[in-house]
Amino acid sequence: MKPADRVDAVPPSGIRRFFELAAEMDDVISLGVGEPDFAAPWAARDAAITSLERGRTSYTMNRGRSDLRAAIAERMADRYDLEYDPETELLVTAGASEGIDLAFRALVDPGDTVAVVQPSYVSYVPGVLFAGGEVLPVPTREEEAFKLTSERLAEAGAGDADVLVFCYPNNPTGATMTGDELQEVAAFAREHDLTVLSDEIYAALSYEHEHTSIATLPGMRERTVVFNGFSKAYAMTGLRLGYALAPPEAITAMNRIHQYTMLSAPTTAQHAGLEALSSCDGAVAEMRDQYDRRRNLVLSRFEEMGLDCFRASGAFYAFPSCPWDDAGEFAEALLEETGVAVVPGTAFGDAGEGHLRVSYATGIDDLTEALDRVERFLA
């Protein structure tokens, strides 16, 4: 059977090869994992179990359970002072990834240009291509701590784009942006009438300043779709639960696709998510403290072993410069000789060239052992 051309046109994920290499080896310590090493807080898991015991195994409303939507809207109001109507401006999705895919399909016409800030999460470019859009990469630079600036946007020609997509705190770099730094991005988006897709899945994991949503800036709420979810903050990746917040016309369009393709986000996960919002903030704070300690450990050790790395301040990634010219070769040699898996930066777009994504979503003992091995490998 011949796959459709638009699928053939998208290469398989660059991460896949490393996954296969690592899978063949024993005693691998992986710093290549893009998800928390914690399990979801027990209260959330318990709520999921209880919902199953009570036989809550049917579909929910397309948009998600109304109690969950109300709780999410309340959280947005408390945390960001952002008001979203849970009836018309909020969609519960099967992970933030589904939401992002829905937004591309609902908002991008064939031939539309989507400016993708890079290095970026691996799904944005394929998502745009599947939707028939054109990708315009907007590279960010290490010397600017991988922050997005109006200069980088202009340089890439993003003023002519229709949609701008980015993620801060960032996967894969660990970069974050303050509210002040987002101002010029917002101004650029307003000036060039860009629709902004802001992936804020790592919002809870910002270590040096409070996370600011770009939707809070003047004139931005009406042109922004915010994506968030439970995967990273609440360590619920496998439960597949996220949400999108946007003006009614965008949510209606996204829900049009969602209702025919997904029907509703997993019901069990929705029960867990509601409990997570109501009782798991303490667990989130504890996990964040642990990540922060590991971040400090990783950055200190890199400095000690002479591995050049900007000060990553969010998510659970560091993005050091690769000491070899070819980061792919380096990652392969490191894996084969030391059993430590990292992901070459090019898996996240050309702007990742010369870098390695190092995830510190790994217990401190394994992390220390992995860093020892990297240090010996470099010596």
Place this chain on the structure above:
Amino acid sequence: MSSRDAVLGVLRENARASSEDIARQTDSDPETVEAIIDELEAAGVVRGYQAVIDRDQLESQPVRATVELNVTLDRETGYDDIAERIARFPQVKSLYLVSGDFDFMMEVEDESMRDVSAFISDKVAPVPEITQTVTHYVMDSYKEQGIEMGDGDEDDRLSVSP
């Protein structure tokens, strides 16, 4: 978080972490960390460092019991007086004044059930203010000081993921 809290955070998780490691994790330097630890110890904030042990894996397994104590107070004797008197026995591993149906909750450890029973009947029960003791022998342990005693869950995450 103050640097004192940050250091305590690491110590509470792993009291054996080296000053260098604590410094790396708290974005500090080893000298500062050592000074903070000295200060915490001198002020009596940190009272000691102990290993968390799975007793099932020990050759000789001491017997542990949780004991409920009821007391009557008089004008001369308060909770603190009674507590101090009991806490001095090395068999007593912890002692708490608690709310509810009894006054003190005491954790006792000794070599055998006979030793624990003898300790309760010979040393604790005769204290004049103590009116009642209820002894619960520990049969199995599932969690000690925040650490689960099971085999632990395997990391079943994909080794490399986006």
